[in-house]
Amino acid sequence: MMTPDRWVVLITGLLLVAFIIWFFWLKRSKGVRASDMSGGYQEAMILVKGGYTPDTIIVRRDKPVRLNFRREETASCSDKVVFEHFNKSAELPTGELVAVELMPREAGEFSFACPMGMLRGRLIVE
Incomplete structure (x- = not known):
């Protein structure tokens, strides 16, 4: 069973990975x-x-x-x-x-x- 602090670390890590993917590969400028x-x-x-x-x-x-x-x-x-x-x-x-x-x-x-x-x-x- 995951404790609340592990959930916070997991969610924060996933959000950071998503941001890096967006910033380096998906971001489009006009x-x-x-x-x-x-x-x-x-x-x-x-x-x-x-x-x-x-x-x-x-x-x-x-x-x-x-x-x-x-x-x-x-x-x-x-x-x-x-x-x-x-x-x-x-x-x-x-x-x-x-x-x-x-x-x-x-x-x-x-x-x-x-x-x-x-x-x-x-x-x-x-």
Whole structure:
């Protein structure tokens, strides 16, 4: 038979696990629309610090995209970003601005992440 204190510990643990699952895998942000810049690029600035901010970028298809990453941490997981669908990746040295250029040809939702998949973002192509 479980005592009341064990029930409290069990319920608290289950709630913590549910929160972690939601925070890392299920949380969705509305997204930020990339800005139209001279030169025809759609551009967005992404801060890398404990995650990608913003983590959802909205762009139009058939128009070049330039995502400017600035890494403000030294965690080894965040030292690279991978765009699997576009077959692109980039090293992200701490404190430097790194531009990743893509040409989205089809509408859809495409993920980008660190090599371990702990930091994740989305590129929504309309």
